[in-house]
Amino acid sequence: MKAHTLSVLVENKAGVLSRVTGLFSRRGFNIESLAVGVCEEPGMSRITIVCIGDDAQIEQVMKQLNKLIDVIKVSDITENERVERELALIKVSADPGTSRAEVMQLATIFRAQIIDVGAKTVTLSVAGDTEKIDALEKLLRQYGVKELVRTGKIAILRGTKTVKSAK
Amino acid sequence: MKTGAGILIEGLQREGVETIFGYPGGVVLPIYDELYESSLRHILVRHEQAAAHAADGYARASGRVGVCLATSGPGACNLVTGIATAYMDSVPIVAITGQVPTSLLGNDAFQESDITGITLPITKHNYLVKRTEDLGHVLREAFYIAGTGRKGPVLIDLPKDVSTKSIDYEFPESEPVTLRGYQPTVRGHARQIDKALELILEAERPLIYAGGGVISSDASAELISLVDTMGIPVTTTLMGLGAVPCDHPLNLGMLGMHGTRSANYAVIESDLLIAIGARFDDRVTGKLDTFAPHAKVIHIDIDPAEIGKNKKVDVPIVGDTKSVLQDLLAKVRKKKEYDRWQARIRGWKEKHPLTYRRDGVLRPQLVVEKLSELLKGEGIIVSEVGQNQMWTAQYFCFRKPRTWITSGGLGTMGYGFPAAMGAHFACPDKVVFDIAGDGSFQMNIQELSTVACNNIPVKVAILNNRFLGMVRQWQELFHDRRYSFTELPPVDFVKVANAYGVEGIRVESADDVVPALKAAIDTDGPFVLDFRVEREENVFPMVPAGAAINEMIGGNVE
Numbered sequence: 001m002k003a004h005t006l007s008v009l010v011e012n013k014a015g016v017l018s019r020v021t022g023l024f025s026r027r028g029f030n031i032e033s034l035a036v037g038v039c040e041e042p043g044m045s046r047i048t049i050v051c052i053g054d055d056a057q058i059e060q061v062m063k064q065l066n067k068l069i070d071v072i073k074v075s076d077i078t079e080n081e082r083v084e085r086e087l088a089l090i091k092v093s094a095d096p097g098t099s100r101a102e103v104m105q106l107a108t109i110f111r112a113q114i115i116d117v118g119a120k121t122v123t124l125s126v127a128g129d130t131e132k133i134d135a136l137e138k139l140l141r142q143y144g145v146k147e148l149v150r151t152g153k154i155a156i157l158r159g160t161k162t163v164k165s166a167k
Numbered sequence: 168m169k170t171g172a173g174i175l176i177e178g179l180q181r182e183g184v185e186t187i188f189g190y191p192g193g194v195v196l197p198i199y200d201e202l203y204e205s206s207l208r209h210i211l212v213r214h215e216q217a218a219a220h221a222a223d224g225y226a227r228a229s230g231r232v233g234v235c236l237a238t239s240g241p242g243a244c245n246l247v248t249g250i251a252t253a254y255m256d257s258v259p260i261v262a263i264t265g266q267v268p269t270s271l272l273g274n275d276a277f278q279e280s281d282i283t284g285i286t287l288p289i290t291k292h293n294y295l296v297k298r299t300e301d302l303g304h305v306l307r308e309a310f311y312i313a314g315t316g317r318k319g320p321v322l323i324d325l326p327k328d329v330s331t332k333s334i335d336y337e338f339p340e341s342e343p344v345t346l347r348g349y350q351p352t353v354r355g356h357a358r359q360i361d362k363a364l365e366l367i368l369e370a371e372r373p374l375i376y377a378g379g380g381v382i383s384s385d386a387s388a389e390l391i392s393l394v395d396t397m398g399i400p401v402t403t404t405l406m407g408l409g410a411v412p413c414d415h416p417l418n419l420g421m422l423g424m425h426g427t428r429s430a431n432y433a434v435i436e437s438d439l440l441i442a443i444g445a446r447f448d449d450r451v452t453g454k455l456d457t458f459a460p461h462a463k464v465i466h467i468d469i470d471p472a473e474i475g476k477n478k479k480v481d482v483p484i485v486g487d488t489k490s491v492l493q494d495l496l497a498k499v500r501k502k503k504e505y506d507r508w509q510a511r512i513r514g515w516k517e518k519h520p521l522t523y524r525r526d527g528v529l530r531p532q533l534v535v536e537k538l539s540e541l542l543k544g545e546g547i548i549v550s551e552v553g554q555n556q557m558w559t560a561q562y563f564c565f566r567k568p569r570t571w572i573t574s575g576g577l578g579t580m581g582y583g584f585p586a587a588m589g590a591h592f593a594c595p596d597k598v599v600f601d602i603a604g605d606g607s608f609q610m611n612i613q614e615l616s617t618v619a620c621n622n623i624p625v626k627v628a629i630l631n632n633r634f635l636g637m638v639r640q641w642q643e644l645f646h647d648r649r650y651s652f653t654e655l656p657p658v659d660f661v662k663v664a665n666a667y668g669v670e671g672i673r674v675e676s677a678d679d680v681v682p683a684l685k686a687a688i689d690t691d692g693p694f695v696l697d698f699r700v701e702r703e704e705n706v707f708p709m710v711p712a713g714a715a716i717n718e719m720i721g722g723n724v725e
Contacts, residue, residue: 010348011347011348014295015283015287015295018284018287019287022287022288023288026288056475059475060472060475060476063471063472064472066471066472067317067470067472068292068348069291069292069312069346069348069349070292070348071348072347072348
């Protein structure tokens with residue numbers, strides 16, 4: 001069992017997301033993370049799904065996804081060289097006198113941006129792979145994370161290769 | 168100018184549809200208004216579920232796409248069981264439902280239900296059409312998707328304002344439908360076919376396991392040719408019955424839970440299993456890891472997702488079974504004799520024929536056997552679900568594809584009678600029998616009214632044991648005969664039939680079986696036969712749930 005990253009090219013039509021997610025739930029597959037958005041092809045969207053399963057389960061997921069009429073292409077890019085990003089917005093307790101400076105220092109180290117400041121809080125925006133965001137979140141916990149919003153993972157292949165051209 | 172409803176009806180006719188099954192209601196009034204003077208034949212059923220089953224029966228008997236029509240909300244919801252039945256057995260139907268006007272969508276309006284949401288997991292695809300301009304091509308896509316690849320049901324949900332709006336519309340010239348997300352593989356991969364042939368020549372004990380895919384791709388002739396030229400024995404699933412004549416010397420009959428002993432023994436001993444249009448369903452395999460334990464597996468299927476889903480496969484071939492078998496047959500250069508294997512199979516067939524007690528008592532198997540003798544493999548046999556279905560599968564000698572229509576995957580009681588109506592419209596010259604149980608028949612008994620008013624000459628043979636027989640059998644065998652809610656009160660089905668205007672006879676002795684069946688066949692219209700059969704007869708042999716398929720119980724009658 002390991003995490004697989006699937007890149008799914010779909011028609012940008014009403015209901016396509018529920019077709020995809022409904023398939024996962026009714027066939028008993030779990031989604032770890034999900035991100036959807038328009039892509040380079042007009043009229044299409046790309047869904048990036050991270051799911052955990054053994055090879056047979058992932059093969060079955062991909063075959064079932066391929067059967068959906070609105071799914072154009074399914075690629076498992078787990079074994080490909082790729083860049084991955086997640087985005088997190090984190091609101092941290094940071095009193096001007098005490099912890100604010102430390103929080104801002106952490107933000108610099110993690111290349112996070114301060115996107116908002118309140119009387120007693122600072123809001124950070126951080127992008128990166130899962131581990132980086134996990135690490136920052138863990139460090140910020142000691143100051144008090146008031147709220148955390150995180151996107152699903154998106155991924156793109158390295159070099160000139162594209163998901164469309166990859167096997 | 169054309170209204171949406173007009174485009175729908177004309178579009179259906181352009182797809183070659185002659186008969187649809189439906190039930191009117193509020194939001195489909197514009198469509199029904201269009202039907203009023205249309206040459207499209209509409210059969211008014213008495214419950215929407217029957218419309219879906221009738222469309223399904225029509226599709227299975229004809230090989231064409233069946234069509235049903237219902238109103239929004241309850242009408243659409245009543246189609247659901249029928250759509251799920253078609254989905255599980257890969258039957259091409261197009262279901263058209265009315266919907267509340269687009270302005271009211273999502274408002275919990277009167278008779279609104281999210282039918283595209285509800286049917287998401289039980290359709291091959293579905294559409295909520297929001298613009299009249301889209302309807303024409305949606306209809307074409309729907310028929311294309313339903314009737315190609317692994318066939319299946321497609322639903323089109325049509326809001327009332329989309330049906331009423333008038334637009335300038337010309338049907339496009341019939342260019343082929345192209346969908347970038349749907350390109351089924353038809354031709355099998357040549358190298359895979361070579362590998363399959365190599366395995367066949369290496370094998371000592373090959374066995375073909377053929378399923379419903381052979382019927383739906385009309386590959387029966389190719390399958391028989393493979394069996395004959397290569398001398399490979401064949402067993403079929405419930406859905407595959409009729410693909411090979413029952414009395415073909417190499418046909419072992421049905422395998423699985425209520426299959427023949429010889430078929431199940433052959434699976435266990437075979438060293439090469441050639442699965443063709445079959446999906447290793449649990450009712451076939453029993454305990455999966457003991458299924459064909461010594462065999463390499465070749466799996467031919469149109470649906471790549473079926474390959475490797477349940478059973479590990481050595482040579483997968485994705486493609487239409489007819490096309491793959493044609494390619495395979497064309498490549499046969501060498502042959503091999505499987506004499507010892509064939510002799511072993513003959514031995515099993517002689518030692519373990521399907522038997523029941525022939526003691527002059529009116530037993531359900533006798534009814535099926537006599538009907539089989541009278542019809543000589545002609546006619547179309549539809550069944551309900553349960554014991555009636557298994558006895559028909561076991562004792563009716565099917566000789567041709569599309570002459571056996573049954574709900575296999577979903578196991579829908581109440582399927583048979585409306586499906587038989589659909590089969591009649593597909594093949595009006597054939598005798599159509601629904602072999603029923605008293606439980607199943609009562610699940611769509613209201614269709615007696617439909618067959619009466621339209622003089623649909625469907626014959627219903629009720630194997631009436633006043634039990635939900637299959638459940639009772641399991642209670643007898645596995646629950647200490649605690650017959651919890653499986654006994655049904657006696658019903659005078661002849662009186663019920665007469666009340667609807669249908670003829671019928673009650674049969675209480677074995678001697679009266681043949682004359683009664685003849686009377687039904689000789690009657691021009693519909694007919695109900697109420698066979699009061701032995702009440703606690705069991706379907707044997709039987710593989711208990713979760714056992715290996717050679718661990719069969721029963722079926723040895725001295």
